[in-house]
Amino acid sequence: MADCIFCKIIAGEIPSSKVYEDDQVVAFLDISQVTPGHTLVVPKQHFRNLLEMDADSSSQLFARVPDIARKVMKATGAAGMNIINNNEEIAGQTVFHTHVHLAPRYEETDGLQISFETHEPDFPALAQLAEKITQA
Numbered sequence: 001m002a003d004c005i006f007c008k009i010i011a012g013e014i015p016s017s018k019v020y021e022d023d024q025v026v027a028f029l030d031i032s033q034v035t036p037g038h039t040l041v042v043p044k045q046h047f048r049n050l051l052e053m054d055a056d057s058s059s060q061l062f063a064r065v066p067d068i069a070r071k072v073m074k075a076t077g078a079a080g081m082n083i084i085n086n087n088e089e090i091a092g093q094t095v096f097h098t099h100v101h102l103a104p105r106y107e108e109t110d111g112l113q114i115s116f117e118t119h120e121p122d123f124p125a126l127a128q129l130a131e132k133i134t135q136a
Contacts, residue, residue, distance in 0.1 A: 001046045006097035010044050020068050024060045027068050030101070034112050037076035037104040041065055047098040049087040061100065069102050078104030082114060 001007050008014040010026055019039055020027035030038040043061045047053045053061070069081050084101040086092040103112055 001097070004046060004095075004097050006040075006042050006095060006099065007046055010042070019071070020064065022064075025064045027064070027102075034101075035078075035104050035106065035110050037072045037078060037102075039068065039072050039102040041068055041100040041102065043098055048096050049093060049098050050085055051087050053098060061098065065100055065102070072102050072104055076104045078106055080105040082112065084114075 005014065009016045009028065016028040018026060018028045020041075023044070025041060025043055027039055027041045030040050032038070041061065041064060043053070043057060045057060047057065050058060065083060069083060072078070073081055082101070082103040082105060084103060085099070086094075086101075105112065
């Protein structure tokens with residue numbers, strides 16, 4: 001895709017700090033470095049997001065994530081890792097080419113905050129939603 005920054009990186013039109021590359025996937029350091037070592041794992045084929053990917057393409061992408069994440073953790077000395085994939089703008093996607101964020105974690109104040117609000121369970125509503133998803 002001509003106007004996609006990740007496609008331009010993959011094509012070598014824009015420089016990047018690559019940490020991994022094969023025939024299906026490339027991984028490079030995110031220029032914003034939310035935390036030191038913040039890496040993006042990107043399929044070479046353009047897909048808007050994970051929801052557009054077929055099973056084989058998504059399998060190829062996610063098969064590489066654990067090894068790359070371990071290498072990033074080893075190299076940075078991180079204590080943990082957030083592995084994040086955002087799909088569509090409402091979910092935080094800003095570059096519309098599928099990618100997985102590897103965000104090494106060092107301490108609670110390392111610059112990345114992810115929080116989930118918890119709610120009291122409504123078991124009948126959960127059962128109804130589960131059935132709806134199963135039927136979709």
